[in-house]
Amino acid sequence: MSKGPISQFIEKYYLHFNSATVVDAAKAYEQQLQNGAKMMVTLAGAMSTAEIGKIFAEMIRQDKVQIISCTGANLEEDIMNLVAHSHYERVPNYRDLTPQQEWDLLERGLNRVTDTCIPEHEAFRRLQKHIYKIWKDADDKGERFLPHEFMYKMLLSGVLEEYYEIDLKDSWMYAAAEKNLPIIVPGWEDSTMGNIFASYVIKGELKASTMKSGIEYMTFLADWYSKNSSNGVGFFQIGGGIAGDFPICVVPMLYQDMEMHDVPFWSYFCQISDSTTSYGSYSGAVPNEKITWGKLDINTPKFVIESDATIVAPLIFAYLLDL
Template sequence: MGTREFMERNFLHFNAATCLDAAQGWIKHLEAGNKMLVTLAGAMSTAELGISLAQMIREDKIHAICCTGANLEEDIFNLVAHDHYKRIPNYRSLQPEDEIALRENGLNRVTDTCIPEEEAVRRIEDHLLKVWQKAENSQQRFFPYEYLYQLLESGVLESSYQIDPQDSWMIAAWQKNLPIFTPGWEDSTTGNIFVSHVIRGDIKDIGIVKSGLEQMYKLVYWYKEITQNSSLGFFQIGGGIAGDFPICVVPLIRQDLEEDCQLWSYFAQISDSTTSYGSYSGAVPSEKITWGKLGVDTPSYIIESDATIVAPLIFNYVLNK
């Protein structure tokens, strides 16, 4: 039984039905000739969402990504250090002393999975520094994702790959030259590393990494270009800045620039944040109508569930796996 048959047979009510509706809405959106932006919050790369996300990118089901700096880098960490990751099935019962022991062994815990400091972070640091210094020496400036694309293109990491490159969403995005917006990149390991090298003097110009404001500037022009001949959907995994940042581009164009543009034409969010007072991540889609982001007729879905379970199901439904 394929994913579509399974979901259509079993996902008939409640969150399950909404999950199916969102997947079918995605297909209908694309079949009408439209595009899709996906946002990634949380630790989706460490959860190995790339296994299904990469195929979605390769098959042109996704046309841009907005993610946290952590998701940008952690797909690369997993690519080169997968065999050194350590899973902690009993993470809920860890004591502070157990956490210290993990830290002393160079293991940075993300829920039940530990990212190895030396094998993951430090393995790419020197290579990234060379990419940053090359840009500085040539007086060029790039977005965070463009530096990682340059790192992948250089081929210096290939001998260190520990997973099938087909399961890396960053490799798929690089091969498609997908735009990736990473607001708040400084709140990430590689962002921290970059600042440390500026302080040390290894890099003189902190401005070689383009800022969040410049990313919003690019997003405005990208959105206007994409929506000239199609509309754009918005599939949000989790909450936070990864979702907040890109969805604001429409009211920016319509209300601040006072220019006409299309609203987002599809909206879905997978979140474990239940509807509550003052919670953006737990706000129902209709609230976005008042902010000039969605329309009355925009197909909208909110799935209150675990994205590590739901997202691969939706992706595989769209891919007809």
């Protein structure tokens, strides 16, 4: 299939500096897939609230991504957008808000993420009653699942259908659920649903063990990587933080701690981030530093795009989708 106008535009005009890296990274990503490699995409920041699902869902449907690592916030906020989109409020002048105006938003039940306010009642609470029933059912049966598996159960059960407020094809979580795509959610407890689950544990209504742990996510990933890395696995990182730091460590863990010396390094690495390297900024660690940690090989294609992921990621995905 020939490339569409968006792809042709960036190839023609994105020729130097960060823009050139956008094109190089997109072409190298495409080459990875053509070589039979699989690709992990990691989502940090507020990408779900930025509605990355409008294009990322199609990436999933077209098998351009085989595994995802994301924060607990990104896991849940795509579903929140699915069921409460009309109640969201955009605040374009968010940089000018006073503390009193921020407090007024809180009192209206609006939790702000940069320029977008998530409605607590329509988003958090609408999901809470349904996910609690699924948690409780597993708890009563003595069953245990990973956080994303519970979310998949909720989406595929159909209990949310009456609330849908966007086109279902724009939900990346629904696309992932349909494919039962593996998702890694390190630090899930640091999310609204994680906090809600903890509250039920404190109240004695659920057992903490009903939710599988981060260690079990690492063992899940170790098994997946071992079975899927024969032709390589690429690493496409949006933002920094735990969504990227946690899964990239599976390679040195298998090689050094499990002593599996035939485990291949990540076969591709790209990070979109505006975090600059400093003494206190590990998230800004450059790819070459990862060589010293046994994560990337000397010859691994490496790209750093120092820009806003809400601008850059859709362009790269558009290139991969021939748009």
